[in-house]
Amino acid sequence: MNQRYKLDYESPIGVMELISTEDAVCSITFSERTKPLNLRKKDTPAVLTDCYKELDEYFKGTRRKFSVPFLFEGTDFQKKVWTALTKIPYAETCSYKDIAASIGNEKAVRAVGMTNGKNKISIIVPCHRVIGANGKLTGYAGGLWRKEWLLEHERSGIHLFDE
DSSP states (O other), X not given: OOOOEEEEEEETTEEEEEEEOSSOEEEEEEOSOSSXXXXXXXXXXXXXXXXXXXXXXXXXXXOSSOOSOBOOOSOHHXXXXXXXXXXXXXXXXXXXXXXXXXXXXXXXXXXXXXXXXXXXXXXXXOGGGEEOTTSOOOOOTTOHHXXXXXXXXXXHXXXXXXX
16 A cells, blocks of 8 residues: 555635545545644655645636546446546536436446545545536535535636636
8 A cells, every 4th residue: 555645725614634645646535623734744745735736726716627646546436437527517517317327327326426425536526516416416525515615616716717
């Protein structure tokens, strides 16, 4: 097992714990801590400090695409679902059924939902952009209030970018 490094990012919606190997981000999760504990050290890999910087730009509204390398740790099915999540455009949403169809398994809606909930790379792998087929917000590991905040943050900043 590769050595893991940690760095906390204090976002507007709570402390996020970033975890990486030397070369790739493997986890970005919301912490219940109120203050960062994992601070930058001499041996903090560049990938982790780059992730911190890109998240900061995202929350400031100046970034909508991420370039840091990340590592999925899961089954082939989970990796397929998580890869599909990365294709959801900024400030847009889709349903679990849409994701199931995109991976060629329309009947796997529940499995897609379970896998979505196991995504460990928040924001960069945008599971917050997946909503119920009825258009309502559904579960989010970081809490529904955070999901709502993230979607509103993206929608409110959409005019800042020219594409």
